[in-house]
Amino acid sequence: MxxxxxxxxxxxxxxxxxxxxxxxxxxxxxxxxxxxxxxxxxxxxxxxxxxxxxxxxxxWPSKAALLIEVYQRQKRVEMPDTGNIEDDLAGFLGNLFAHWRDTSSGNIFRSLVAEAQSDETAAAALAEYSKGRRGHTGLMIERAKARGEVAPDVDAGIVADLIASYAWRHLLSNRLDEDDAAIHEAVRYVVRGIARTT
CATH class of the missing domain: 1.10.10.60 (Homeodomain-like)
Structure with missing residues (x-):
């Protein structure tokens, strides 16, 4: 044998x-x-x-659950800790885009998102994965709160969702070559808001 x-x-x-x-x-x-x-x-x-x-x-209760484990095993995305929330979030997005663009992980994740639209088990596996990622990204917001950069009542999970939606839109439309200036501008809108100052 x-x-x-x-x-x-x-x-x-x-x-x-x-x-x-x-x-x-x-x-x-x-x-x-x-x-x-x-x-x-x-x-x-x-x-x-x-x-x-x-x-x-x-x-692994579904094909999607196994694929998410493959995706997680391949995923190596640095979460910067620069001491500045805008630079942290922009650096994270730049690293994520590069990872999706330069490895097979982007195709895996894009396919999982597509399958989740018509397969309940894929949708459940993706939702469970996203919940963990939301908390992980939220840690950058919590660090910024501890530094006094972010108001104490800001919901880190909502900010993480806004960052994720920006990332996912770029993944799903295959626009992973966004330059640093555009990423920083998007992060600035999230961090500083869009209301007119008086």
Whole structure:
């Protein structure tokens, strides 16, 4: 019996075997590289990982849940801490756009958003992922509050949603080459508001 086959057989049970889970995620990445999103299926991943479909579905309840794990595994986006909220948010957006543009992650995430429009399980997986990202981005706002840059009553989650909506619009319209000046201008509108000062 080969080492890969033995590894596939260790995956029985509700608790994830880290070695088997890694093999499945690596297989999912390989299927995406070779077949693209349109050719991605749990069956193809199971064949590649030499794992049973029931095991994959036990650990990832949907194709979208597995794809989000692949996406998270690939995602390396620095969250700057410059001491200035505008620079932090603009730097984060620039890093995110570069990551989406320069890796396969942008295509994965764009496809997940599209699938979520017609698939409830994809929509649920995306909503759960977005909730975590909202909190993560909100940490930049909380840091700025602690520095006295942002009013204490500002809802960090709403600001994170505004930043995410700007990012998602650029992802979905494939406009990830936005220059730093345009990103800074958008962030300035969020941070300073648009009301006329008297």
């Amino acid at each position: 080969g080492e890969t086959a033995a590894r596939g057989r260790k995956s029985i049970g509700a608790k994830r075997n880290p070695e088997s889970a890694d093999a499945i995620v690596e297989a999912a990445e390989a299927v995406l590289r070779e077949a693209g999103y349109a050719g991605f299926s749990i069956e193809a991943v199971a064949r590649r990982a030499r794992a049973g479909k029931p095991t994959i579905y036990r650990w």
